[in-house]
Amino acid sequence: MSLTKNLLLDISKIDMVFPTPKGDFTALKEVDLKINKGEFISLIGHSGCGKSTVLNVVAGLYQATSGGVILNGKEVNQPGPERAVVFQNHSLLPWLTAYQNVELAVKQVFAKTKSPKEMQEWIEYNLKLVHMDHAMHKRPDEISGGMKQRVGIARALAMQPEVLLMDEPFGALDALTRAHMQDSLMEIQDELNNTVIMITHDVDEAVLLSDRIVMMNNGPAATIGEILGINLERPRSRLELAKDPIYNQYRSEVLTFLYEKQRKVESISKTKTETSSSATNVA
Amino acid sequence: MSSLIAQLITRKNESVIKAQLPPFVIHFFKTVTLPTIGILVFLLFWTVGANNIDTSLGKFPGPAQVMTQVGNLYNEHVESRAKESAFYERQDNRNQARLAKDPNYQVKTRTYTGRETFVDQIFTSLITVLSGFLVAAVIAIPLGIAIGLSKSLNTAVNPIIQIFKPVSPLAWLPLVTMVVSAVYTSTDPMFAKSFIVSMITVTLCCIWPMVINTSVGVASLNSDWVNVSKVLRLPALTHIQKIVLPASIPAIFTGMRLSLGIAWMVLIAAEMLAQNPGLGKFVWDEFQNGSSDSLSRIMTAVIVIGLIGFLLDRTMLQLQRVLSWDKTTEVR
Numbered sequence: 001m002s003l004t005k006n007l008l009l010d011i012s013k014i015d016m017v018f019p020t021p022k023g024d025f026t027a028l029k030e031v032d033l034k035i036n037k038g039e040f041i042s043l044i045g046h047s048g049c050g051k052s053t054v055l056n057v058v059a060g061l062y063q064a065t066s067g068g069v070i071l072n073g074k075e076v077n078q079p080g081p082e083r084a085v086v087f088q089n090h091s092l093l094p095w096l097t098a099y100q101n102v103e104l105a106v107k108q109v110f111a112k113t114k115s116p117k118e119m120q121e122w123i124e125y126n127l128k129l130v131h132m133d134h135a136m137h138k139r140p141d142e143i144s145g146g147m148k149q150r151v152g153i154a155r156a157l158a159m160q161p162e163v164l165l166m167d168e169p170f171g172a173l174d175a176l177t178r179a180h181m182q183d184s185l186m187e188i189q190d191e192l193n194n195t196v197i198m199i200t201h202d203v204d205e206a207v208l209l210s211d212r213i214v215m216m217n218n219g220p221a222a223t224i225g226e227i228l229g230i231n232l233e234r235p236r237s238r239l240e241l242a243k244d245p246i247y248n249q250y251r252s253e254v255l256t257f258l259y260e261k262q263r264k265v266e267s268i269s270k271t272k273t274e275t276s277s278s279a280t281n282v283a
Numbered sequence: 284m285s286s287l288i289a290q291l292i293t294r295k296n297e298s299v300i301k302a303q304l305p306p307f308v309i310h311f312f313k314t315v316t317l318p319t320i321g322i323l324v325f326l327l328f329w330t331v332g333a334n335n336i337d338t339s340l341g342k343f344p345g346p347a348q349v350m351t352q353v354g355n356l357y358n359e360h361v362e363s364r365a366k367e368s369a370f371y372e373r374q375d376n377r378n379q380a381r382l383a384k385d386p387n388y389q390v391k392t393r394t395y396t397g398r399e400t401f402v403d404q405i406f407t408s409l410i411t412v413l414s415g416f417l418v419a420a421v422i423a424i425p426l427g428i429a430i431g432l433s434k435s436l437n438t439a440v441n442p443i444i445q446i447f448k449p450v451s452p453l454a455w456l457p458l459v460t461m462v463v464s465a466v467y468t469s470t471d472p473m474f475a476k477s478f479i480v481s482m483i484t485v486t487l488c489c490i491w492p493m494v495i496n497t498s499v500g501v502a503s504l505n506s507d508w509v510n511v512s513k514v515l516r517l518p519a520l521t522h523i524q525k526i527v528l529p530a531s532i533p534a535i536f537t538g539m540r541l542s543l544g545i546a547w548m549v550l551i552a553a554e555m556l557a558q559n560p561g562l563g564k565f566v567w568d569e570f571q572n573g574s575s576d577s578l579s580r581i582m583t584a585v586i587v588i589g590l591i592g593f594l595l596d597r598t599m600l601q602l603q604r605v606l607s608w609d610k611t612t613e614v615r
Contacts, residue, residue: 061510079513091507095529095608104525108515139608159515 006036008195009058009163014067016053027053029221030067033214035163040189040196042206044254045216045225046262051199054216055165058197059085071162081109084161088168090148092140098151099136102126105155126158127151129188146177150184157192166198170205179238182208190235203258207250208238215257226257344579352576352583360400367395401565401580405587408561411478412550412595415485416543422486423493423542424535428527430494431501448491452484452549456557459483477559481550488549489542496541500534501527529608536603543599547592562588 016028027050035041043051056062058069060079069076071083084105092101102123110119127136130150140148149169156164169185170178182205189196189209200206206213210230217225230250232241241247304312326346333345344352374392381388399407430437463480504527512526554563566584569577 059510059514061513079510079516081515083514085510085514087507087510089507091505091511093508093511093526093529095532105515108517108521 006038007034008037008039008072009035009197010070011035011054011058012067012070014054014057014064014069016050016057016062017065026221027219028057028064029223031223032067033224033227035195035197037195038193040209040211041198042210042213043197043199043216044201044203044206044213044258045222046218046258047201049216049219050222051216052167055085055167055197055199058163059083059165061085081105081159082162084156084159084164086149086152086156086164086166086169088171090140090145090152092148092151092155094140097137097139098127098132098143098147098154099123101140101151102155102158106158109159123158126154129157129191130154130184144177146173146181149173149181153185153188157188157194162195164194164196166196168199168201171201178202178205183238185209186234186236203251203254204238206254207232207247208236208241213250213254215254215262218262225262228253338578340573340578341575344582348579349583349586352579355576356401356580356583360402363397363400366397370395370397399560401584401587404560404562404565405591407478408550408554408563409591411481411554411561412485412543412546414478415482415550416489416539416546418482419486419490419542419546420493420539423490423538424497427494427497427535427538428501428523428531431498431504431531432523432527434502437498437502444491444494447487448495450488452488452553453556455484455487456480456553459487460557475560477557480557481553481559481561484553485546485550489546492541492545493535493538496538497531497535500531500538503534504530532607533603533609536599536607540596540599540603543595544592547588547595551588 011031011033014028014031015026018025018027031050031054033041043054045051053062057064058076060069060076060083063077076083092098093104096104103119106114106119106123110122114122124133124136127133130153132147132150132154135143135147140151143151149172153166153169156166170181173181186209188194198209207230213228213230214224215226215228216222228250232244232247232250330345330347333343336343378388378390378392382390430440460480463476463483467476467479508526508530512522517525550561551563551566553559554561555567556563558564558567562584566581569580569584
């Protein structure tokens with residue numbers, strides 16, 4: 001019963017069909033997922049399996065062909081700041097400083113509820129949370145990739161979203177920066193306990209951060225294959241977990257799903273056409 | 284030395300040279316010495332070439348003749364200004380004398396009607412080109428944004444733009460002249476008719492590159508930024524103001540630089556054909572004049588026109604550097 005009590009987001013049997021010149025392409029088929037408040041969910045799967053499509057439907061950037069997304073009992077059919085998105089390539093506006101990027105979001109969301117002074121404090125608080133307070137008046141081209149992504153996260157957090165949607169947030173970063181960002185994200189989660197849906201390619205990242213890992217079948221007509229609950233104590237430390245047998249068990253379960261059950265068996269030429277169609281449809 | 288130059292030009296063995304010379308010398312060589320060499324070589328070819336071309340108006344002008352004419356044209360300007368102030372002084376004196384004699388005398392002031400000097404023509408042309416360009420920008424940028432934002436509008440308007448874009452200003456000129464004569468009929472006009480004609484011709488020709496570049500810039504807006512705007516639910520006007528406009532500033536400036544270049548070329552041709560005041564008229568008048576100095580005066584005008592065009596482009600580039608967030612614009 002407690003499960004339905006805390007239910008925040010209900011992704012209810014969504015199908016996603018893209019019309020193409022060669023006929024309809026079914027990207028998603030009956031994706032069904034219930035997410036509780038405060039849960040950290042990872043979506044993992046091979047490229048082109050429709051992970052981003054799921055996220056875009058939840059964000060409201062795509063409309064599901066059938067089925068729907070229900071947030072707090074209300075159906076979602078357009079984008080909104082209560083479902084803030086952290087985009088893969090930071091997507092900061094290059095003509096604004098880090099502060100101004102966050103300010104644009106804060107002014108839009110809190111214009112009626114916060115005074116200018118409160119807004120300023122709130123912007124600074126969020127930039128401090130992602131450890132960007134030292135460079136908040138720098139523009140995106142003056143800071144590193146990891147720092148840009150931090151500002152992107154600060155911008156999303158500053159909208160005080162009900163669900164935070166992250167589309168491979170650390171995918172474009174090098175391994176060391178990525179590890180650092182994951183630790184920061186866990187730290188922020190300890191403090192704010194947001195509801196998060198994160199897309200990832202990285203098995204370690206998924207196990208380290210998530211409460212549940214949602215593993216997706218290969219497309220077309222992709223759907224949820226397995227869901228793996230991660231019962232590891234928080235706060236989690238990557239060093240200790242590396243030796244933890246339970247952690248390694250989870251890790252190997254995800255790897256088994258990805259590389260045995262859902263192994264990609266297409267020939268190279270077919271993969272090429274598949275990725276090109278997914279580039280136009282899914283990405 | 285010559286082998287050193289050859290090496291620098293071909294960029295072969297660059298590391299060897301760098302080892303021999305301090306960096307500021309190389310920098311100086313590249314930014315100052317190379318262009319100077321280029322200009323000197325050009326002057327040499329020009330002098331030799333000019334000496335070998337005979338026309339019915341004498342030899343083709345070389346750099347020396349042009350230099351003389353620069354001095355002459357400037358002196359003529361100074362003389363004309365002196366005559367003008369002398370004219371007004373005489374007129375004032377006369378009027379005051381008459382007023383002293385007869386307090387009821389209605390003072391008549393006449394404006395000086397001397398021939399416009401070369402310097403006057405430069406300013407006339409500059410003012411015309413900038414007004415025409417500004418009018419074009421005021422129309423083209425909002426239109427370009429609208430076309431860039433709406434695919435249907437783009438599909439509807441694109442054929443018209445594509446048809447009018449390649450039309451030469453000289454084809455527009457008779458039409459513009461006739462329309463302005465018919466429509467712009469005030470007894471005390473704020474602007475001269477010839478100014479309006481030249482300006483509209485410039486506007487008609489430099490509107491298209493700006494419309495096209497702006498619309499392409501807006502249409503190729505980074506989809507991530509559009510998504511950010513959607514997630515924030517920015518209202519349409521805020522979306523244009525905060526996302527679309529800044530994002531397309533680099534493309535808008537590219538269009539403006541192209542347009543200003545075209546505007547300057549168009550204006551000279553229009554002034555020549557329509558006998559409207561400006562550098563084009565100066566060139567045509569000198570050609571008709573057919574004195575022994577004419578060719579060198581025309582050549583001076585050619586060089587001045589080129590220099591002004593270059594300065595206009597640099598000014599736009601500097602403006603772009605100041606206003607645009609994209610500081611990577613190449614200097615070319």
